[in-house]
Amino acid sequence: MDEAQALLRLQEIDLETIRITNDAKKLPQHAKIAAAQAALKKVQGELVKIVGQRKDLQMDIEGFDRLRGDAERLEQQASQDFQTSADARAVADLESRLNAVTKRIEKIDYQQNQALEQLITVERAEKNANALQARLQNELAQLLGSLKQELLDSQNRLTALKREREEVAALVSPEMQARYNRANERFKGRAVETLTGNKPSSCRVALQPAQYADLKRRKLPVDECPYCHRILITDWH
Known part of the structure; x- marks a missing residue:
């Protein structure tokens, strides 16, 4: 499990924890x-x-x-x-x-x-x-x-x-954990989103061609949404 997958799983765990506690x-x-x-x-x-x-x-x-x-x-x-x-x-x-x-x-x-x-x-x-x-x-x-x-x-x-x-x-760097925790608090458990085509999964705002091209140029597996600033998991393979 790489850091990107770990972040997604971390969010799933936190959301599941919230759900179980509320239930x-x-x-x-x-x-x-x-x-x-x-x-x-x-x-x-x-x-x-x-x-x-x-x-x-x-x-x-x-x-x-x-x-x-x-x-x-x-x-x-x-x-x-x-x-x-x-x-x-x-x-x-x-x-x-x-x-x-x-x-x-x-x-x-x-x-x-x-x-x-x-x-x-x-x-x-x-x-x-x-x-x-x-x-x-x-x-x-x-x-x-x-x-x-x-x-x-x-x-x-x-x-x-x-x-x-x-x-x-333990699979996520301390810097990324701190970033995740800040976003997690701000977005009430929805700190991480994925990119499908040119549309992030949480904010659902289609990226402008220049924004999409910039992300694709960097090809970082863990980036940041230009709109909502959540942690953005990309897949350029």
Whole structure:
């Protein structure tokens, strides 16, 4: 490989390095991972609320059980007093107490039934949220694994290109390397072009007859484009 061929290969390596690096940044897994993480965070937040609601309802139901037990004991005591009392006014008072306790029990039962229905709904929501969380966690794990593998493949390719670049750059003189680096920075990776007929491959501006004749007279394998001043590889054979 002569210096002209080395320059062309050097450009190919640098362009390939840029492409691989940019492709790695644009891998679809990046956006999918961000979306999955956001969805998972939202589900986890909702799950915390749902679990809190479930625990509150369970405590309410336990509280209703205690209230009902207290009311039943009051009802039992009032019923016993009612059966043993002979005083008409006392009997009327006990009857009023029994009615009040009965209504209280009915209210407790109604509130407890409502809480039980809400608990069923909340438990179903918790089950669904847990299932969604598990699905998102699995999806996220798969995406992270896929991204890791693709990034590893990209890194391996970049490592191989870096090694080849060092070998190819050794075939280019220090002066030409400096010239290549300046042009490479100026033209964003398109530092080298070839001459096909009288037209350079990158700037695509046809050379004037005098310019073409001047290049042909010099017959340098590595020259400079008269228009864009890129490194120009010629082939006069």
